Amino acid sequence: MFVIAHHFIQEPELFWASAPEIIAAIPPHIKLHSVYPSRDLKTGTCVWEAPSAGEVQNLVDSMLGKMSRNVCYEVNEEAAIGLPQKTLEEAAS
Structure with missing residues (x-):
């Protein structure tokens, strides 16, 4: 599945x-x-x-949680426009 992660960054220089x-x-x-x-990197x-939005949430929180507040959610793939090609499902098949 595709997951979006939004990062609200308190320490832009360190984060990037x-x-x-x-x-x-x-x-x-x-x-x-x-x-x-x-543009302002904030x-x-x-x-x-990823297999789930929760896995992405845990990953970004563990790596970036001291520099940013992170919000992750699953993409509604039927309603989305412009998603990239899936690669993980192909590799698992």
Whole structure:
């Protein structure tokens, strides 16, 4: 499933500087597809593919919770426009 993560960032410089380290630590059963930072870097939206929104919530809270408040939710794929190609389901088949 696709999951959106919205990040409300208290420490933008630290948050974005830590991005490469965090991306490298993503477990193989979760995929980060897209990252959309706001111009002022105080908010960001990411598109994930994962077994559940809860897994993404736990992951981003554990890695980013000291720098941001994170809100994750499952995408309604039938109503969505412009979702990326799924990759994890293909790999599991």
